[in-house]
Amino acid sequence: MRNAFVETLTELAERDRRIALLTGDLGFSVLEPFGERFPDRFYNVGVAEQNMVGVATGLAEAGMIPFVYSIATFASMRPYEFIRNGPVLHQLPVRIVGVGGGFEYGNNGATHYALEDVGVLRLQRGLTVVVPADTAHARSALEQTYELRRPIYYRVSKGGPPIPGLDSDFELGRLARVRDGGDVALIALGPLAAGAVTAADRLADEGIDAAVAVVESFNPSPAEDLADLLAGVPLAVTVESHFVDGGVGTLVAEVIAEHGLPTRLRRCGIGELPRGMTGSQAFLDDHHGLSAAGISGAARSALLAAR
Amino acid sequence: MATAPSQPRPVEAPHHPVEVPLADRIRLTILQQSHRARFGHIGSALSIADVLAALYGGTLRGEGDDRERFVLSKGHAVLALYAALYETGRIDLATLETYCGDGSALGAHPEHAFAPIDFSTGSLGHGLPYAAGAALAARTLGSARRTFVLLSDAELNEGSVWEAAMFAAHQRLGRLVAIVDLNGVQALGYTRDVIDLEPLGARWEAFGWSVHDVDGHDAAALRATIDALDPASPRPHVVLARTQLGHGVSFMENQIPWHYWPLSDEQFAAAVAEVAAAR
DSSP states (O other), rough: HHHHHHHHHHHHHHHHEEEEEEEESTTTTTTHHHHHHGGEEEEEEOOHHHHHHHHHHHHHTTEEEEEEEEEEEHHTTTTHHHHHHIIITTTOOEEEEEEEBTTTTTGGGGGGGSSHHHHHHTTTTTEEEEOOHHHHHHHHHHHHHTTTTSSSEEEEEEEOOOOOTOOSOOOOOOEEEEEESSSSSEEGGGGGGHHHHHHHHHHTTTTTEEEEEEOOOSOOOOOOHHHHHTTTTEEEEEEEEEEESSHHHHHHHHHHTTTTTOOOOEEEEEOOSSSSSOOOHHHHHHHTTTTTHHHHHHHHHHHHHOO | OOOOOOOOOOOOSSSSOSOHHHHHHHHHHHHHHHHHHHHHHHHHHHHHHHHHHHHHIIOOOGGGGSSOOOEESSSHHHHHHHHHHHHSSSSOHHHTTTTTTTTSSSOOOOTTTTTTTSSSOOTTTOOOHOOOOHHHHHTTTTOOOOOOEEEESSGGGGGHHHHHHHHOOOOOOOTOOOOOOEEEETEEEEHHHSSOOOOOOHHHHHOEEEEEEEEOHHHHHHHHHHSSSOOOOOSEEEEEOOTTTTTOOOTTTGGGGGGTTOHHHHHHHOOOOOOOHTT
């Protein structure tokens, strides 16, 4: 997904000279197409994320559209105050690209797990958060949002399969409905939508009719679309490679509460920062109940508990 | 997007006669407005009156999108900037007198939402990265405009300043000018006792900057130094402006509490009399 994102960015930069790309010394084998095509608009600022966002603020004030690139943890948290006081406070079109949400850097350990990036950045109401679910959506999301006159955080994955049934057109602030169902709604963030679809298949084999939907943006968040979905199901299960607080689970809880809905909620996500627990992404997702089996199991047990 | 700074407007009743040097008019306005608003940071503002007199007295050029940018990275001294904008006719008295008022954009730190301000600051360590970006943008867009940033000396404790210092030198941003208000005082002590900055010139030099030492209370010397900086230099420029906290008001000079204290009526009268008598 990240390669497709940068390819699309390079295509956009071909026709829009305002676009620049800054990296905090990351992106080997990913950023070269842009850097080779536009050396005068590509800057490796070194391992200095605060300065990177500050420099991007200065570029954007002059009318440019700078993208800053790093691993999601380093892009979101190290320069957090610079994001707030820079592009958010100044309302400037800086784009922060955080690669590798959740456990995508699994073997690298806890410093590399982006488990709160969406939550902390969603708190900045002047910043749009975009989380594409697959490669086609990443391309579409970038094309449709890059000119937005406000800052954006893109949580971009290293890879991931296409999501079966997902319309490839990204719509900011809308819920992507992948399939309908009346017993439970599986509401996913990012590439874990693939696991949610597989989980829905398993539940269908058991006679449980599961809807699947994907949240792909915050600020604006798809609150009204979620309310429509949630009004039609007795149970919602949120699925995110993120802490259970601050992301999709929290958004859905807000929608349920603010719309006075009777829908019950089960949040699948990470409870605490893992310590001394590294491994592959698949292992860590499974360990935290985020594999297809974990998701279908959570839905099944929540339905049983309600009977 | 930033809006262009408001154009100089005639002020019907200037506070201070134009025969008084601009730096002293800025000082008098600082004293009057801080006294009216009962708000501190007076010593920090007085410390940079001469630097702002140099910048706003003719150094800063251009209008609209291609204007030269100025970042007041030590945002807590913004009253000096408001005073400079007022005394050079860029804002009117009614606007100035909203300083620290309810609902005013003129708070105790500068806000970009107020048109003459290029960048919001207040959290130390942000200004040099912003300015490096502004200078890089100018070069990328083919503009000869310069970018100025005024830092406090204690602000150099922030690591982000040195991230930006390395970056600007690597990028050879010769049209970037950082001015350090070297008054030696920070919130809880003297800089030499808190985090010693010396040898400061050698440190900037080692980071790849062209270093210029100047009396920070000689507006003419400041102006001459800044205007003579070589924009074609492969090194960005840092001007170490040797200043005094509270300069111009003897009972404030170099006194740590005047980083915070507001003025009593008696202190205000004495301070104004001293600044006025100095000329």
